[in-house]
Amino acid sequence: MSNSRLVNYTRLSPNCSKPRNHAIDKITIHHMAGNLTIEQCGAIFAADGRDASSNYGIGTDGRVGLYVEEKDRSWCSSSSANDNRAVTIEVADDEVGGNWHVSDTALSKLVELCADICRRNGIPKLNFTGDKSGNLTMHKWFAPTACPGPYLASKFPYIAKEVNKRLGNAQTEYKSQNGASYRVRVSIPDLNIRKGPGTDYETIGRYTGKGVFTIVEEHVGSGASMWGRLKSGAGWISLDYAAKL
């Protein structure tokens, strides 16, 4: 499990359980109930005996803090079962009290972060059902709290829609890149196959092995000058380790 590259500031909290006992398949969005910077939020979670943390925090300025690595379980939603499978995010309020409004900058970074979490963890879609059965959950469904506040709670359908737009786009973006169909020789034994074109996509857990393979699509992505999709459907490889025949 990786962490988001959107992170601007890291302060790891001792208040967590290592490692989480379930694969990540949910996201739980919280509000800070205050207008804390990501540094102030990190300082609170860093305190021994505070018994609280989240995986990420987002400030009103849209900066992102990492407090508990994704591989570990944060103490955030008053539910061990939820926090073991969810990435938790605390978002600052730019209105203290009332509707607990959240800035547009923070909201748009939240959408970006959720899309990034879904991509890296193989979550195909955010499904907001309005209850615990979906994969986008709220703190107040697990404990008597108002978290995430009226404003952010009202934005959950919008957040799911925007995240899914980005996930759908990413897929069509690289599926529509076409024209490539050629053979390559791989000469190293341990070339990873990934679920998408970039090192920010998970590996499928096996290598191509040495041999000749057919590439049917190319796409730019992180970690290589170009990525190629295998005709077998197994996934994507870095073309830096493949010689065109």
Ligand SMILES: [Zn+2]
């Ligand atoms: Zn909360």
